[in-house]
Amino acid sequence: MLNGIRIVEVEGLGPGPFAGMMLADLGADVIVVHRKSGGTNPAKGAENLLDRGKRSIALDLKDAGDVRLFKRIVATADGLIEGFRPGVMERLGLGPEDLHKVCPTLVYGRMTGWGQDGPRAEQAGHDLNYLGLSGALWYASPPGQPPQTPPTLVGDIGGGAMYLVAGMLAGLLRARTTGQGCVVDASIVDGSAHMMALLMSLQSAGALNETRGQSLLDGPHWSRCYTCACGGYLSVQALEPQFYAQFLDLAGLADDPAFAAQYDRAQWPQQAARLEALFAAQPLSHWLTVFDGSDACVAPVLSPWQSRDDAHLTARGVWVEGPGGLQPRAAPRFDGHMPDMPGKVPGRDADRDAILKDLENE
8 A cells, every 4th residue: 555655764662663564564665774783672682573574774873974874765765753752863963854955755753752842752751651641541440450551552552653653644645745744743642642532522421430430431340351260351341232231131130130220330339249250150261152143242351372363363364473473464454355464574784785776776
């Protein structure tokens, strides 16, 4: 889908490289500029899965000669991704103003936690910090327990990388029609707050409450995970009345008056306690058989390796063994076609000769 689009990615951690991987998965020519010193990958010496499908060249952006080469590469690009703290690229002489002189149509993608300005812009932070401040962490666990979300999924990837990709694509479309580049200021705190719009839309219906455990999706007995006898976990989210009725029927609770009031907040704790005891009495395999093929909105909670062997994900070919081990195929899909196998992970500086040859032919 992005054949003919070239993105230059300055090596970083987390959401920036993920955004570059996603653009590469969609067909863009992504050139990752690796550090000569060994890079930022915390697993030293290991292949970085997020580099799959990209090309690599190693440059020292404090070296005048390498900076000139970097600018030559940027001159051929449609977009750039960087994830430094605000001001770092400017101090290197590679900020938006500098690079728009080289490539006026360049979409300059900036990935940070706090954004390019504001009181926290210069501070360090991580996924949970951004989510905590933005409000996105507030409903992330049952009441009485500290909020906790799946590592990186909501912040780095959801509020960060996905918003950077959306911003890059919007900027590329604008550049194609106007000939003018732009700067994309994608911050995790902005994106994660924006992601709350769906939940915040429930306010007018009285379904969102500032008190944890009292909202439509974070408190009910029919919207949580339960532990089974084998130690496995079952997710339940039977929101609509017709799905709740089917859930109760299959669980053997259709005629139990204690479960008749689906939306009575005062009864949720007692109803949840009953379900905890019910699901703890049988192994996960039993409950999967009970709810198989139904609209009760019940599913197992699996590890990625268990998910790989699930019948539905196997049928869709979601998980594959590729460079770097188990990994997901590209998403989304187009016209029902199976996405290609993930591209190889390049060695550091492995594509220098090919990239330099490209520059000669530009």
